[in-house]
Amino acid sequence: MAAAASPEKHFPVSWDMFHRDCRALTWRLAGAGPFDALVTVTRGGLVPAAIVARELGIRVIETICVASYGGAAGVPDTQQGNLQILKGVTDAIVALGRGDGGKVLIVDDLVDTGKTARVVRDLLPKAHFATVYAKPMGRPLVDTFITEVSQDTWIFFPWDTGLAFQPPIAGGA
Numbered sequence: 001m002a003a004a005a006s007p008e009k010h011f012p013v014s015w016d017m018f019h020r021d022c023r024a025l026t027w028r029l030a031g032a033g034p035f036d037a038l039v040t041v042t043r044g045g046l047v048p049a050a051i052v053a054r055e056l057g058i059r060v061i062e063t064i065c066v067a068s069y070g071g072a073a074g075v076p077d078t079q080q081g082n083l084q085i086l087k088g089v090t091d092a093i094v095a096l097g098r099g100d101g102g103k104v105l106i107v108d109d110l111v112d113t114g115k116t117a118r119v120v121r122d123l124l125p126k127a128h129f130a131t132v133y134a135k136p137m138g139r140p141l142v143d144t145f146i147t148e149v150s151q152d153t154w155i156f157f158p159w160d161t162g163l164a165f166q167p168p169i170a171g172g173a
């Protein structure tokens with residue numbers, strides 16, 4: 001299956017919906033813990049990580065900073081470029097993530113092609129990988145997620161969007 005070059009369908013997510021989905025993710029994760037540390041994949045993982053960490057009582061939080069989608073100003077970044085790790089995790093977390101005496105939870109907002117998840121997983125092979133949303137290509141790389149959307153769908157997060165006028169459907173929009 002190929003990644004969607006220009007996703008045709010839109011899946012807009014509101015703050016309320018995102019919070020509810022993060023809580024649902026936490027309920028599902030409760031049985032997989034307890035976790036000694038949480039690693040969030042920036043930047044998209046930061047918001048769900050805050051909610052999940054609060055619900056599960058996790059206080060040790062690390063970032064892994066990865067970037068791969070870049071687009072022209074004014075349009076969603078739907079094209080994936082070379083994946084770059086801008087910052088890794090500490091040796092202590094790497095040791096935990098390899099299964100040395102503790103359990104690490106990785107949180108990201110979504111998995112799409114799975115490239116980001118693959119890189120993070122290679123670094124922390126025994127960690128539990130959780131995302132709020134998953135597309136079919138990346139789904140096998142995730143241990144726990146809440147909602148699956150099709151590969152040709154673009155998910156619009158509340159931090160990337162705002163309220164705007166929508167032309168009526170009857171007008172041919």
Ligand SMILES: O=P(O)(O)OC[C@H]1O[C@H](OP(=O)(O)OP(=O)(O)O)[C@H](O)[C@@H]1O
Binds near residue numbers: 115116
């Ligand atoms: O499964 P993949 O095809 O690799 O895509 C998933 C990744 O893409 C997005 O991050 P992005 O690299 O756009 O950076 P951001 O989190 O800063 O938005 C998203 O937050 C995931 O981390």
Ligand code: HPA
Binds near residue numbers: 069110112153156157
């Ligand atoms: O569907 C998506 N939405 C937002 N960011 C993304 N990064 C990869 N896929 C997506």
Ligand SMILES: [Mg+2]
Binds near residue numbers: 042045108
């Ligand atoms: Mg990301």
